Amino acid sequence: MRVGVITFPGTLDDRDAARAVNVGGAEAVSLWHADADLKSVDAVILPGGFSYGDYLRCGAISRFAPVMNLVIEAAEKGMPVLGICNGFQVLCESHLLPGALTRNSDLHFLCRDQEIEITNTQTAWTSSYSVGQKIVIPLKNGEGSFQCDDKTLAQLEGEGRVIARYVGQNPNGSRNLIAGISNARGNVVGLMPHPEHAIDPLTGPTAQGLGFFTSILNDMVK
Amino acid sequence: MAKIVVDVMLKPEILDPQGNAVASALPRLGFTFATSVRQGKRFEIEVVGDPTPAQLAEVEKAAEVLLSNPVIENYVVRVEK
Numbered sequence: 001m002r003v004g005v006i007t008f009p010g011t012l013d014d015r016d017a018a019r020a021v022n023v024g025g026a027e028a029v030s031l032w033h034a035d036a037d038l039k040s041v042d043a044v045i046l047p048g049g050f051s052y053g054d055y056l057r058c059g060a061i062s063r064f065a066p067v068m069n070l071v072i073e074a075a076e077k078g079m080p081v082l083g084i085c086n087g088f089q090v091l092c093e094s095h096l097l098p099g100a101l102t103r104n105s106d107l108h109f110l111c112r113d114q115e116i117e118i119t120n121t122q123t124a125w126t127s128s129y130s131v132g133q134k135i136v137i138p139l140k141n142g143e144g145s146f147q148c149d150d151k152t153l154a155q156l157e158g159e160g161r162v163i164a165r166y167v168g169q170n171p172n173g174s175r176n177l178i179a180g181i182s183n184a185r186g187n188v189v190g191l192m193p194h195p196e197h198a199i200d201p202l203t204g205p206t207a208q209g210l211g212f213f214t215s216i217l218n219d220m221v222k
Numbered sequence: 223m224a225k226i227v228v229d230v231m232l233k234p235e236i237l238d239p240q241g242n243a244v245a246s247a248l249p250r251l252g253f254t255f256a257t258s259v260r261q262g263k264r265f266e267i268e269v270v271g272d273p274t275p276a277q278l279a280e281v282e283k284a285a286e287v288l289l290s291n292p293v294i295e296n297y298v299v300r301v302e303k
Contacts, residue, residue, distance in 0.1 A: 057291055064288075093291065100294045102232075103239045147236055147294060173237060 001026040001217060004041035006071070008033040008062050012049035013084065013196060020196040021045065024213030033065040043080040043124070043216050044071050046087025048140075048194060058101060058143050059089035072096060080124035080216050081188045085141055088180070088190030097181055097190045098156070099148030104141070105173025113205040114139035114193050115167040116179045120160050123186040127218045128211035134167060135208035137198040144192045146174035146181070156181055163189055224272050226281050230290045230297045231262035265289055266302075273301050 003021045005028055007014045018028035029041050033051075038044070052061035062068065068090070075081045075096050083091035091097045104110060115136050118129040129135070148156070153175055156162055164180040172192075180191035195209025232238050238260050245259040269277055281299050290297040 056288070060288065060291065092293070098293070100291055102236065102294060105237060105239050107239045107243055145237070149235070149293075173239075 001043070002029050002039070002041045003027065003213075003216065004029045004031040004038060004044045006031045006033060006044065006046055006067055008049070008051035008065060010050040010053055011047055011086070013047040013194065014049075016194075017045050017047040017084065017196040020199045020210065020213045023199050024210055025217055026213070031067055033062065033067050036066045036070065038067070038070050038074060043082070044074070046071075046081070046083040046090050047196070048085030048087060051086055051090065054086075054143075057089075057093065058086060059091075059093040062086075062090045063093040068094060075183075075188050078185060078187050082125045082212065083188075083190040084194055084196065085144070085192055088192055089143065091188060091190045096188050097183060098152045099146055099181070101141075101143050101192070102145045102147050103143050104145055104171075109140075109142040110144070110171055111140040112138070112171075114171060114179075116164045116193060117167050118164050120163040120182065120186075122160070123163055123182045123189050123215075125182075125189040125191075125212050125215050126163050128215040135198075135211075136206050137193050137195050137209045138205065139171060139193040141172070141192060144172040144174065146178040146192070148175065159184060164191060164193075223268065224301050224303050226267040226269065226273050226278065226299065227302045228265040228267065228281065228285050228289050228297055228299050229262060230265070230285070230295050231260060232294055233296055236294045263289075 003026045005018045021028035089101045118133045161182050165177040166179050182189045195212040198204035198206050198209030241259045241261040248256050285297040
């Protein structure tokens with residue numbers, strides 16, 4: 001299975017994401033933001049960072065990069081897409097996911113190990129976990145507060161599309177402690193904390209992030 | 223020369239931590255007038271000559287698609303002499 005990892009100008013976590021894909025057992029394929037070619041990948045990861053310097057709004061410029069037109073088209077046909085941190089912001093700006101990520105409620109840039117609870121294992125990216133499983137992975141963002149209107153929130157909750165929640169004190173002001181959500185079909189997932197930094201205890205707090213990268217393989221086998 | 227101005231503000235129901243931080247800094251400096259502060263963005267757009275209705279319609283479209291995120295923000299387009 002080939003998993004594309006997109007690099008925008010200002011992306012930081014593409015290498016860790018590619019490594020996580022390989023450790024998970026798939027083949028990572030580098031994609032460049034200006035390419036109008038998805039190189040026959042089966043899934044795509046939008047990694048974290050500060051694409052286009054976060055100018056205008058986080059993810060607002062990236063959303064119009066040539067490669068994103070193809071990602072949006074493929075995602076609408078069911079291709080698995082995972083957006084991590086800045087990638088989550090890009091998916092919201094692309095309207096592949098509802099809501100928006102805004103400035104952390106206390107204005108601080110956060111960088112810490114964060115416990116989250118997996119709340120939906122029916123998506124392409126979370127099937128390796130069990131419902132209620134708690135994992136610790138790094139959280140690092142300045143604009144990670146998930147916001148949406150009441151109607152959208154009720155819809156997300158009603159359809160079980162919150163895939164992960166922060167455990168304990170709300171780190172950034174996200175509504176309903178939301179750390180990650182999926183689209184209705186479950187192929188597109190956005191997650192604010194970073195599973196790709198927690199795939200090996202040598203370099204991360206745990207190896208509990210690896211499940212996101214093995215889940216897509218489960219999906220292919222099914 | 224006239225310019226087209228686009229003001230983008232967070233919707234009233236969206237939390238504005240930056241505005242709150244400004245609001246709490248004001249009284250520390252002795253400015254006691256504010257009961258609330260909201261912070262937004264202003265775009266100044268120049269075109270050749272005076273803006274035409276067609277150009278303004280284009281700017282409206284750009285404000286909807288790029289300059290603002292309609293999920294969390296409202297915008298106003300106007301011409302400033």
